[in-house]
Structures are given as C-alpha cells and as structure tokens.
Amino acid sequence: MKKLIPALLLLICACQKSNTTTGIQTTDVPLRVGNSWTYVVTNFPVTQSDTATYQIISQSIINSDSTVFKTQTSIAGVVVDSGIITKTSTTYNYWGDNGVQFFAGSGLFDGWRLTFPMLPQTSWNASGGSVQVVASGQNVTVAGIPYINVYTLVRNAITPGGGEADTMLVAPRIGIIKYNGFPLVSYQIQ
Numbered sequence: 001m002k003k004l005i006p007a008l009l010l011l012i013c014a015c016q017k018s019n020t021t022t023g024i025q026t027t028d029v030p031l032r033v034g035n036s037w038t039y040v041v042t043n044f045p046v047t048q049s050d051t052a053t054y055q056i057i058s059q060s061i062i063n064s065d066s067t068v069f070k071t072q073t074s075i076a077g078v079v080v081d082s083g084i085i086t087k088t089s090t091t092y093n094y095w096g097d098n099g100v101q102f103f104a105g106s107g108l109f110d111g112w113r114l115t116f117p118m119l120p121q122t123s124w125n126a127s128g129g130s131v132q133v134v135a136s137g138q139n140v141t142v143a144g145i146p147y148i149n150v151y152t153l154v155r156n157a158i159t160p161g162g163g164e165a166d167t168m169l170v171a172p173r174i175g176i177i178k179y180n181g182f183p184l185v186s187y188q189i190q
C-alpha cells in the first residue's frame with residue numbers, strides 16, 4: 001500500500017500537467033537565418049503543382065523588442081518572391097517586401113499576424129480583419145508527416161470583393177505546416 005500511494009500521486013500530477021496548456025509561445029515558432037520550409041503550391045491560373053521553398057535569408061535587430069527577418073521563396077531553384085517577417089515579443093507579422101502581394105512566395109502568408117501566446121479559442125485583429133484559433137491540441141498528418149499539438153487558425157479578411165477566409169495550421173517548434181491547402185512537405189530548422 002505504501003508503494004501504491006506515491007505511484008498514484010505521480011499519476012495524478014502527470015495527468016494534471018498534461019491538462020494544463022500554455023498555448024504556443026513565440027519561442028515555439030522558430031525564426032533563424034537558414035531555416036526553410038517547403039510547401040506544395042499551385043501555380044495560378046495554371047493548375048500545376050510545384051514545390052516552393054520559403055527561407056529566412058537575413059536578420060536585422062531593430063531594438064530590444066523588434067527583429068526583421070528577410071525571406072525569399074524559390075520554385076525549382078529560381079527566386080520568385082521576397083518578403084519580411086517582423087517579430088516582437090508577442091507577434092509575428094508576414095509581409096511582402098513592397099507591401100501586400102497576392103501570389104506565390106511571401107504571398108503564401110502575406111498579411112498574416114500571429115499573436116502570442118496563442119491560446120485555445122482566442123482571437124486578434126490582423127490586416128483589415130481578424131484571426132481566430134478555432135482548434136488546438138490536435139494530432140494531424142500533413143503530407144504523410146505526423147504533428148502533435150497543432151493549432152488551427154482562421155483569418156477573416158475584408159477585401160474589396162467582400163469577406164474572405166483562409167486557414168493556417170501551426171505546429172510548435174516547426175511553425176506553419178499548412179496554409180490554405182498548401183501542405184508542408186519538408187523543413188530544415190537550424
């Protein structure tokens with residue numbers, strides 16, 4: 001009986017720990033020079049699929065709370081787009097180099113604002129619309145790769161043509177694993 005009580009206490013503590021969540025923090029989404037993520041994308045208006053590699057190529061520290069990462073996207077080894085990610089202690093903002101772009105490359109995530117800590121059922125304002133966490137703690141498989149503790153985000157943007165919704169999946173320690181049907185097929189985190 002004396003051996004059973006400590007075992008039960010350990011089990012109870014383990015169960016309680018697994019039920020508490022701190023969400024996804026900024027440190028859970030890696031941003032370092034050299035990191036890259038490769039997605040399957042569809043070229044428009046042609047319905048041909050390619051792989052696009054999104055890579056961080058440089059970093060500039062603005063002040064103690066703000067860093068800018070320059071990105072580039074290449075398809076078949078040819079750079080097709082560039083962009084920036086602005087990081088603060090609580091946000092990541094994704095933009096094309098010259099503002100908003102709506103094509104492959106930085107356009108994969110253009111205008112997205114990720115706010116941390118990212119907690120279940122939270123929402124925030126972003127680029128003429130809002131982002132909401134609609135699911136959390138999911139186990140999903142994307143392009144044959146399993147991921148745990150995935151968060152699903154939906155952005156409702158206001159556009160000249162009316163409202164538009166797009167979806168993003170974020171996995172801790174990896175980052176964006178799927179965006180609007182464009183799945184992550186490989187990644188390299190430094």
